Amino acid sequence: MTVTWEELGWERLAAGVGRCRLPGWDCTVGLVLGAGTALMVDAGSSVAEGARTRERAQRIAGRRVTHLALTHPHFDHVFGAAALAGAEVYAAVGTEAVFAHERAGLRLDAVRHGLPVAEADEAVDALAPPRHLVSGEWTLDLGDGRQALLANVGPGHTAHDLAVLVPGDPEVVFCGDLVEESGEPQAGPDAVPSRWPAALDRLLSLGGEDALYVPGHGAVVDAAFVRRQRDELAARFGVS
Numbered sequence: 187m188t189v190t191w192e193e194l195g196w197e198r199l200a201a202g203v204g205r206c207r208l209p210g211w212d213c214t215v216g217l218v219l220g221a222g223t224a225l226m227v228d229a230g231s232s233v234a235e236g237a238r239t240r241e242r243a244q245r246i247a248g249r250r251v252t253h254l255a256l257t258h259p260h261f262d263h264v265f266g267a268a269a270l271a272g273a274e275v276y277a278a279v280g281t282e283a284v285f286a287h288e289r290a291g292l293r294l295d296a297v298r299h300g301l302p303v304a305e306a307d308e309a310v311d312a313l314a315p316p317r318h319l320v321s322g323e324w325t326l327d328l329g330d331g332r333q334a335l336l337a338n339v340g341p342g343h344t345a346h347d348l349a350v351l352v353p354g355d356p357e358v359v360f361c362g363d364l365v366e367e368s369g370e371p372q373a374g375p376d377a378v379p380s381r382w383p384a385a386l387d388r389l390l391s392l393g394g395e396d397a398l399y400v401p402g403h404g405a406v407v408d409a410a411f412v413r414r415q416r417d418e419l420a421a422r423f424g425v426s
Contacts, residue, residue: 233269
């Protein structure tokens with residue numbers, strides 16, 4: 187039996203498109219419904235959280251989650267991925283190298299931010315490289331005319347930033363942490379500040395003026411917000 191988005195605490199953004207904000211780090215997970223398919227955008231901060239989120243997504247969809255797009259390789263967005271066994275996983279090229287060679291750093295970052303050690307260890311042990319690596323743009327056919335455009339728009343927040351554009355009325359752009367609304371955008375040691383404004387220019391060119399832009403953390407914003415944040419980042423890092 188299917189239920190409405192709102193009954194399970196999700197926010198419906200357009201026909202067959204919505205998102206939820208997870209507790210703890212206020213991380214966004216997106217959901218795009220196709221014909222017999224369901225695409226999740228990001229997976230949460232632990233295997234248990236990924237499983238809970240997948241279960242709610244599947245109750246909304248009335249089917250299993252078939253695809254998963256990871257916007258960038260930070261623990262709060264990817265540590266739940268192991269809970270979606272069987273889904274086709276997409277990420278920006280280079281994410282596989284992070285998963286293979288920087289696992290200890292991902293674990294340490296998670297623990298420093300408050301994830302219990304046992305949950306961090308479980309997630310790192312289960313973390314598998316994404317099967318599909320996006321170097322430019324990848325149009326994902328979800329059936330019955332539903333498409334999602336996966337675009338490697340980075341580097342910026344990380345060296346491996348993936349955005350997801352869902353055409354429609356309105357168009358919806360899942361931005362990952364290239365855009366944040368609930369706080370100042372975070373530039374950690376893996377950020378590429380000199381390229382971040384250009385990544386936001388690409389987001390704006392993808393979605394246009396009337397799109398809904400879904401940050402990695404915080405409320406849905408419009409193009410004007412993204413443009414302001416782009417200009418603030420350019421000033422902050424001394425780039426054009």
